[in-house]
Amino acid sequence: MESNMKLAVVIMAAGKGTRLKSQRPKVLHEIGGKPLVAHVIAAASRIVAPSEIFVVVGHQAERVKAAVAASGVRFVEQTDQRGTGHAIQCARQAIAGYENTLVLSGDVPLIRPETIEGLWRFHQAEQAAMTILTATPDDPTGYGRILRKSPASAEVEAIVEQKALSAGQHSLREINSGIYAFRTAPLLAHLDRLDADNANQEVILTDMAGLLRSAGERVTAIQAAEPVEVLGANTIAELVALDATLRARTASRLMAQGVTIFRPDTCVIDAGVEVEADTVIEPFVQLLGRTRIGANCLIRSYTVIEDCTLGDNVLVLQSCVLAESTVANGAKIGPFAHLRPGSEIGEEAHVGNFVETKKTKLGKGAKANHLTYLGDAEVGERTNIGAGTITCNYDGVRKLTTLIGKDAFVGSDSTLVAPVEVGDGAYIGAGSCITKNVPAGALAVGRARQVVKEGWAAARRARQQKP
Ligand code: UD1
Ligand code: MG
Numbered sequence: 182m183e184s185n186m187k188l189a190v191v192i193m194a195a196g197k198g199t200r201l202k203s204q205r206p207k208v209l210h211e212i213g214g215k216p217l218v219a220h221v222i223a224a225a226s227r228i229v230a231p232s233e234i235f236v237v238v239g240h241q242a243e244r245v246k247a248a249v250a251a252s253g254v255r256f257v258e259q260t261d262q263r264g265t266g267h268a269i270q271c272a273r274q275a276i277a278g279y280e281n282t283l284v285l286s287g288d289v290p291l292i293r294p295e296t297i298e299g300l301w302r303f304h305q306a307e308q309a310a311m312t313i314l315t316a317t318p319d320d321p322t323g324y325g326r327i328l329r330k331s332p333a334s335a336e337v338e339a340i341v342e343q344k345a346l347s348a349g350q351h352s353l354r355e356i357n358s359g360i361y362a363f364r365t366a367p368l369l370a371h372l373d374r375l376d377a378d379n380a381n382q383e384v385i386l387t388d389m390a391g392l393l394r395s396a397g398e399r400v401t402a403i404q405a406a407e408p409v410e411v412l413g414a415n416t417i418a419e420l421v422a423l424d425a426t427l428r429a430r431t432a433s434r435l436m437a438q439g440v441t442i443f444r445p446d447t448c449v450i451d452a453g454v455e456v457e458a459d460t461v462i463e464p465f466v467q468l469l470g471r472t473r474i475g476a477n478c479l480i481r482s483y484t485v486i487e488d489c490t491l492g493d494n495v496l497v498l499q500s501c502v503l504a505e506s507t508v509a510n511g512a513k514i515g516p517f518a519h520l521r522p523g524s525e526i527g528e529e530a531h532v533g534n535f536v537e538t539k540k541t542k543l544g545k546g547a548k549a550n551h552l553t554y555l556g557d558a559e560v561g562e563r564t565n566i567g568a569g570t571i572t573c574n575y576d577g578v579r580k581l582t583t584l585i586g587k588d589a590f591v592g593s594d595s596t597l598v599a600p601v602e603v604g605d606g607a608y609i610g611a612g613s614c615i616t617k618n619v620p621a622g623a624l625a626v627g628r629a630r631q632v633v634k635e636g637w638a639a640a641r642r643a644r645q646q647k648p
Contacts, residue, residue, distance in 0.1 A: 188233065188301070189279035189365070190225045193268045193386075194218045194287030195239030195259040200415045206241045208287035209248055210414065212424035213431065214451030214469055217414055218245065220290035220427075222252050227294035228283070228301070235275045236287070237268045264383030265359070266375035273372060279365050281305075284386070286359035291410045291423060291430075297360070303403045304362035310398035311368070311390060313337060314360040316408035323415065324356035325387045327402055337400045339391035345380035355404070357387060358411035367398050427452060457493070475510070484515070492528075506538075509545075527562070540580075544587060556580070557599065561587030567611065569594040586621060595627075 198207020208218035215223075218236065225234050231253035238245045239259035246256055259271040269284065276282045283301065285292065296314070304312035315327050323343050328350070330336040340357045341350055371392050375384050390400050405411045414420040431452050432445035439458030442448055449467040456468070457476035467485040468474070475493035480486070483500040491497075491508045498515035505522035508514060511529040518532045523540035526532060530543045533550035541555040544562035549555060551568035557580050558572045570591050572583040581599035585591065589603055592611030603609065604621030613627035 187280035188229055188283060189276045189281070190229050190234045190283045190285060191257070191269065191272050191276060192218065192221050192225060192234065192236045192254075192285045192287050193265055193359075194221075194245060195237045195242070195262050195268055195271075196288070197240040197262065198288070198415070201417060201420070203417075206245055207414070209241075209245060210420055212290060212414070212420060213427040215453070216248055217290040217420075218287040219249055219252070220452070221285050221287055221292065222249055222254055224292050224294045224297060225283075225285060226252065228297050233279075235272055237272055239268075263377065264381065265386040266372075266388060267384035269368070269386055270372055270375070270384065273369060276365055277369065282363045282365045282368060284359075284361045284363065286413065288414050289359050289411055290414065291412065291427060292358075292360060293410055296405050296410055300360065300362050300403055303401070307335065307401045308399065309362075309401040310364050310393045311400045312362040313340065313390065313400070313402040314358040314405055314411060315355050315402045316358060316405045316411045317354050318356060318408040318412065321354050321356045324413075325359075326350060326353035327355040327357060328353065329355070329402070335401045337390055337402045338394055340387035342379070342381055342385065342387055355402075356411075358405065359413065360411065361386075363389075367393060367396070371396060481515070489520075555583075558583040558585065558597075560585045561589065561605065563587055564589040564591070566591050567593035567595065571596045573598045 194208040196207055201207055201210065209216045222234065232255060234254040235257045236254050237257045237259050239262045242258060257272045257275050259268050300312060300314045313327065325340045325342045326346065328338045328341055330338055374392055375388050377384050379385060379388060393400050409426055412423060414423050428450055431450045432442050432448065435456050436442055440456045441461045444464035447464045448462060451469045454468045454472045456474040459476050460474055460478040462480045463482040465482045466480050470488040472486050472488060473490045475491055477493050478491055478495040480497045481499045484497050486503045488505045489503045492510035494511045495508050496513045501515040501518045503520040506520040506524035508526040509528040512526045513531045517534050519537040521537065521539035524538040525542045527543050527545040527547060529546045531548040531550055532538060536549050536553045539556040541558045543560045546563045547560045549566035553566055553570045554572060556572050556574040560566060564585055564587055573596055574581055574583065583597045583599045583601055585603040586605035588606045591609045592613060594611055595609050595613045595615060598616045601615055601618060603619045606622045607619045608624045609615060609619065610624065610626035610628065613625060615625055615627050619625040
């Protein structure tokens, strides 16, 4: 379908989303870790090239544009939002050169490309002027309803908005998804006949069905396989329900690929996350953003991983926080470890309890097992970082680097004042404050010498005796 230059896609995303009662424009509210409109763009991009996708923006247009500009879509401005019909009127120039136009709603995010393709194929086969994607959910309240010519007919007489339903029409269960295929010529020919003279007092695209019908054009409808795909997010409750559906879908996809997710309902897994087979994810884990996890890993409970890449056979124990970092094969993290952006944990390296790393490279087999801060540091292969080691990487103005070679041993409770280098195989005595470079193979001790005074305690107690 990629090559079909006859098809434009318009995504209506200019509305405010009054029912959400939010400062943020509706289409930028997120489900599955991604704005609503980004889901719709992703689905549409599987049908046509991004340059054939026109996103109608209006309310906080700059913010919406900035959020999705990287996708390569084009934008159409709807400065005042006078309804969905007006949104398409604003896109008139954009779609004029295309034979057909698919219209998607920026707040109907679970739509699958397969379903859009089904609508498009049906539209062509039916040679209709307008084809409406519909569904029959358990509760149709709030949606526009489909009035078919007769119950079994493929042809539609009109779409009746909730506000305009007559007493007898409340029993209509088939809803309008807000997703349509149009032949562009009849759409444009009748577009200016849409007005706000209706129960919604807006220029609504749904009126186009009746208009085309009365002009003798063919209007058809096709049902989506799963009603959930076409549900809209108009309230926070609807948004949260769609988020749960999307995450369940993601978990199912991963489980079908051989990933074990215990209690998937407790896990928060973003739509774009990839995990390979034989990895086990325990309850209450969050996998966010562009996270990639290899095969045969174990991610234990209460861990949050965002925008990270993990190799195979990685063990992440309970309650770790990992962000924008990489972890190589066989490494062991946690419990209670914090990998901040730019951490690169090498093969079979260990990062243990209450260890924080930031912009730090840990070589193969290196260990920092307890109570440590490593920032702007490089630690060589097999080097052991003792409990309580701190890199002093900040002088109040600049961030400075600590370089530690391979096979080195940093004694517990040492501070390394950057910029500083510790050579290969060097030892640092426990409790040292290291301010000068340590050559390879050397021992550095940077602490006050211990003084022992034999018998001192008894003498002191005697002096303290009350008279
Ligand atoms: C719309 C349909 C309804 C359908 C439902 C499906 C109309 C009048 N009604 O109702 O039949 O059942 O979707 O979810 O179309 N928008 C603009 N410019 C505007 C107004 C809206 O771009 O001037 C955008 C919104 O940002 C949104 C989409 O169009 O993404 C739909 O608008 P919304 O207000 O959510 O319509 P619904 O009440 O959901
Ligand atoms: Mg809506």
